[in-house]
Amino acid sequence: MNKLFASPLLAGLIAGGLLFGGAVHAQDVQPIDRIAAIVDEDVILKTELDRAVANILAQYAGRSEQLPPRDVLEKQVLERLILLKIQVAQAQGTGVRVTDQEIDQAIGGIAQSNKISVEQLRQQLARDGSSYTDFRASIRDELLVQRLRQRFAQTRVSVSDAEVDAALAAQANTGTQYHLAHILVALPEGATAEQIATAQKKVDGVKALIDKGEMDFNAAAVRYSDSPNALEGGDLGWRNGDEIPAAFSDLMKQMKPGQITAPLRGPSGFQLLKLVEVRDASQSAPQMVTQYHARHILVRVSDQVSEAQAKAKAETLRARIAGGAKFEDVVKESSEDLGTQNKGGDLGWFMKDEFGPEFGGAVTSLADNDISQPIHTSAGYHIIQRLGTRESDVADQSKRAQVQETIGRRKLEEEWNRFLREKRGEAYVDFRVGKGSEGNQPGTETTLPTAKPAGS
Template sequence: MLQALREKSSGLIAKIVLGLLIFVFSFFGIESYFQSTQESWVAKVGKTEITPEQYRDALDTERNRITSMMGGQVDGAMFERPEHKRRVLEGLITRQLVLQANEDLGIVVADQRIREQIQDVPAFQEDGKFSAQRYTTWLASQGKTTRWLEERIREDLATSDLPGQIMASAVITPREIDNHIRLRDQTRDLRHVVLPKPAADSVKIEDAAVEDYYKSHGSEFMTEEQVALDYVEIDAAKLNVDATPDDAQLKDRYEKEKARFLSPEQRLVSHILVVSKGGDAEAQKKALAKAQDLLKQVRDGKAFADVAKASTEDLGSKAQGGDLGWLEKGVAEPAFDAVAFEMKKGDISEPVLTGEGYHIIQLRDIREKKEKPFEEVKAELAKEFIETERDRVFNDIAGKATDVAYSDAGTLETTAKVANTTVQKVPLFSRRGGTGIAANPAVIKAAFSNQLLVEGVNSDGIDLSPTHKVFIRVADHKRPEQKPLDVVREEIRAKLTREALAKQAKDAADAVLARVKKGDTLDAVAAESKLKVETNKGVGRQAANLDSALVAAAFKLPRPAEGKSEAGTVALPDNAYAVIVVDAVTDGDVAKVDDAGRESVRTQLQNEVAAVEARAFIETLRKATTIEISEERLTTQ
């Protein structure tokens, strides 16, 4: 049998199979044969995945938006709540649903709109006008290309356009406007009587009732779970760093980092971009042909800026005739740089291929590089030397502390010794946070984690900032427990008393209402108890001279039949009740509302209807699309 196997393995087919296996393993890596694909998406909308990176970016964006809106006065713990994370994810899902709907419907955002959006960004403007140089510099600082930004803006516009078009399609008829005005401006003639509140001493809550309530509602009287912490703090700002550099050290640093103190060569550049749509060989061939045709127009005497305004596909510089402003090396893509920094002033290049497409480059001017002398930057170098030394010491201490906190996880004393500091304490606080480091969301999250509460070990290093780290461990843990009855006895008695008084008041109001509905007049019933009936005619929805609860109750009652009344009860503050009677209803006069008023109503109704229709559209998309959410990855991000 072994001989048969040997013979088969030396045959032509075996060699072909072996060759294929060698190719597969060399191309993909043999480890890929043994490893299974691990999914990492947070959600899937149809076939499109929402990645952890996209989800974290959205969380950060929402955190920054809320923090900015609240002037920094915001409880950081709210950003860790499951409902907040779910809301952010739902926004991403809705965004993806709309993008897919756009694609299905063939809706495309026009280039002109993208161009206008870019030019309206304040960060890209100088003296109120678009600056191509600021635009290019910003892209370089973010490590992004013009194509990336244009696609991002295109996506943002696309996600708002379709719901916006649906909302704009909402139609409000003149009859609907009339009906709204009649209801909005409607007035009612009403009478009401406020019943006397039951006397506080009319209710006596026995101890047995208090005890029964305590037993059946124990969850209402639980203490909050709390922890107290020991912690070790390493703060670079508080480190004593003995570092006074001499001139020799500073000069050495200056020589090594001389490039920093050069005003680099800059080149004033314009360009014409032809995008290679599709990215395949045929698309590149067409793009090159178009670029060569545009280059011929320039060389035949047509102004470069005019050709750029008419034909460049870089929306950011189109209106400026392709002007990119003053560029330094490294701002543009390497292929672009290589050509632009070899050209002579006034030159126009052949088409240059980059990841964005083909560029025709015009070099309009050159600024030579300049060097700052040592004496001019000496103070700056000294400050940087000290800060660098401080960072080095911080990183060294933090690294050693991290190792010790892990290896000796049963105490923070050794960690404190390594950090040359002492163990500090945080008093008991709940999951809502406390003072000092206990106000930090990351500290709160770690303090109530299983790692610290169940395993009883030190935390990993928690970064409060890039140069500020803490290690924590739980010093005391108080689980939720039911408060003793004697502690909450009077709280329960007060609650039961309020409820009993409220029931008495409601029962009295219901009794009066029952008599009125049987035929007794409100005036007669009130007279028996020597109560005053208040009469108000022509009361509108926004009446300021009556309690808002009374007004709201009056407008909830049905329209009375001719010659009849409608009655009801209404709860007022502090356990008071009133009985209210509506005698007549007068609709608003449509003829008194001018054209501007009608237009205001139309806009209001259109917005309300449009919002409902937009939500319904999104809901339809959700029902028609398979949506999967990874609950585990949602909560761990």
């Protein structure tokens, strides 16, 4: 089977085995299909679970020995599907919406990244036994979850200038980044002494397997880790020193690539950390880019204002400016970008795609002081006036932005995982397949069955 390489938009879907899993809602249930689990008012069908598991098996073709037993794998994948349903429901319940046009744009991007047309993508899906309708539903769900996570980040996560300054100072002293992987043996909040002892025994057994050479770290993560990234071998990617808890960071400085820590107790349970690689990121080469200075007027699309109405309003505002009205006066009276309304719509200096490809494309096509026709983006309709351009070295600015992003990402991971645990605990989940179906209760999370490591 030919594999499709997705854009970053769908990294989570592919990693979770969900790309062709489909999104089946209660009203779509067919009597001939079995139900794998009920999640609040939604369901996961057995065929949906089987497709997601098959996708994982295809990813591990030739390395199936790294996967846990079939029943354990099914439980891991089912938990991912459950979390996806919970997140989609949360997004829809809080007013997050995705339009058909946005889904089409995302699919077009996936096709382009695979260097095929959308029609060829449809044909590929058909050859793989997947329906285009289910594929679109998967894209929709991923976009909903992305927007929910973005909204969550905006309301729950903030990074101060002082935090960025401190991180830059620390990075200037060391300049070291660490590529890490981990294995998590999770503990519930308020774990009992017996639960702690069981988890300690399990993590010790996993460490013994690795030390004896009976299993490599990635395979052990796939088989035994309770982390959401278990099926990716526990890979945590590159982390700056400030992104790692101080106690762990001190350990990293003493380790060599390939080494693994002894079991470490953290807020989520016991962990094994592996140092994969180390690199020096202290030096910043000049980074020359073209920056643009522009101002804009925004007319938003909403439940009360259709796209046609927003476009018509934007065209009227553009006609007023062409007729002699001052741009800044129209901004003050009519722009719906509250962040720039009191600044005459001024966006300051920015790089081409900072506000999205449609906005950037419009700005680059203008001459200085020219005013665009209404431009459509995901935010609504914009009237843009380009004020100037310059060549600028943004190495320091880029580095600061990267540090701010990494600190924010770390905070978001912590808050988001806590949020998901809360929502998972509150959800009614009724398992209809596997061992979890023997003792279903609302608001409880079934512990994943785990093969007992040798030596545990």
